[in-house]
Amino acid sequence: AQSVTQPDIHITVSEGASLELRCNYSYGATPYLFWYVQSPGQGLQLLLKYFSGDTLVQGIKGFEAEFKRSQSSFNLRKPSVHWSDAAEYFCAVGPRGQAGTALIFGKGTTLSVSS
């Protein structure tokens, strides 16, 4: 079955510290991979995406993610967290092309930032 697992429900990080949010997926073939962020009361905003090529992808707001095929993982990182990064983060996977199912989302990781 296709699925996305975000093992950490809630993470607290000190401002200025580094961050890594984990994402593992189960999918028939290498999918497209995404990270979205949701601020309180808002819709989801695309942070970054992986389609092919360089397995380290850069996104907005200083985030990056690394695709590891052997581990079926797509972990999100940021070297130095800012208070404004407090939000909920969703990993998602989807099929290549027009055929197939819609994006599958993980259950999300809530990030809190302490001062």
Next chain:
Amino acid sequence: DVKVTQSSRYLVKRTGEKVFLECVQDMDHENMFWYRQDPGLGLRLIYFSYDVKMKEKGDIPEGYSVSREKKERFSLILESASTNQTSMYLCASSLEIGGRGYTFGSGTRLTVV
């Protein structure tokens, strides 16, 4: 930028009412989606549409229907609202069903009393 607009940010409806949630996108996207978001459950797909008048059930279609009469508009219908349909509803659109990423609306928080 693609814009996806959900007509209401907050709605309060009574049990048994027929409820319409409206979503409009302005970038000529073929595909539109309705997700439901609940704490601890993430986003769950209700329905999606890959063309005008075409629709596909998602993971939790029970109690919902959809309408897509025009390419830019995708409506979610709660035929007879129940309290367990109290939730955040998110609409999205995309060029491809799974790939290239979705653009989301700001969401409609529906409370059924």
